[in-house]
Amino acid sequence: MTWEALHLPLVLLLFASGSWAQVEENEVVWAVQQQVVSVKCPSTPPAGEYENKIWCKETKPGYCLKLVTSTRPQVMAQNPPHFIWDNPSAGFFIVIVTEITKKSSGTYWCGIDRGPKESIYILKNISLVVTSIFWAALL
Template identity: 30%
Template sequence: MLAFNGHQGETWAGWTMWLLLPLLLLITPGSSYVITGPEEVSDLEQGSLTVQCHYDPGWETYRKWWCRGAEWKYCEILVTTTETEWEVKKDRVSIKDDQRSCVFTVTMEKLRQEDTDVYWCGIERNGAADLGIQVKVTIGPVAARCHYGPRWEAYMKQWCGEADESSCTILVQTTGSKQAKKNRAYIDQEKRTFTVTLQN
């Protein structure tokens, strides 16, 4: 049996603290050593948003969750995996864990402006502090989302601000590119859909 006294004991305690420091870093919320994800994501009302969070090998069978709220200790868990790769959906939010790739994906559907908030990608740990990383989600306003057929990709898209088509004023229109902006109106064309946003 080893015995320590005096300065020897202090030295042992000091070395113990240095050895534990890397382990403490691993369980700090937001630590890049275990789980990583985007700092910020954004999308528009009525659409859907996807967030992918990666984790280190060894955490495959742990439960993953998506939580809402700026304060880590009191955030509201919206959806949690079931330790498998099955997708879990609750209300407008779903989560799926790809354990072979060590990444879990969160999808938020039918987005609203009030969904703008701070969220967390997290890993549940029984008997210890959960792991998590913060993700800021911003949802912008949409004036309209218009769909068109495959023959109309190269045609000009435009947004008119009056009820009468024959006399309305064009607020914004594309000019060969996929995006255009004029004053407060912004138009974005992608996947046979163009979205008009009215910005503050």
């Protein structure tokens, strides 16, 4: 039996409740292959100069491969299939991922890029779970 079939009741329960599994700044996001996913990442309005926002995929504990980084507010940062839209005064930024595949599954960080030494201030951890079953159609 496939992973999707074993976990379908849990997925249906999550959708029926209208909520996602979320604990503080950790979030589980379910996605379907070939669909688009957006993630809302927290951010505090800047007191000084703009802080670059980042979306990266964890490669091993404590290490993350940078996928896209914003460099200016209210300008779409692009490294297809990864995009960031940041409006600092809103208190959050949006990450959009297109072309979702099974390989997209994994742990991601959204955060603030702290410079050339590649240090990242993590704002949120996201576990992306990709399935080939379009379970939302079953509701």
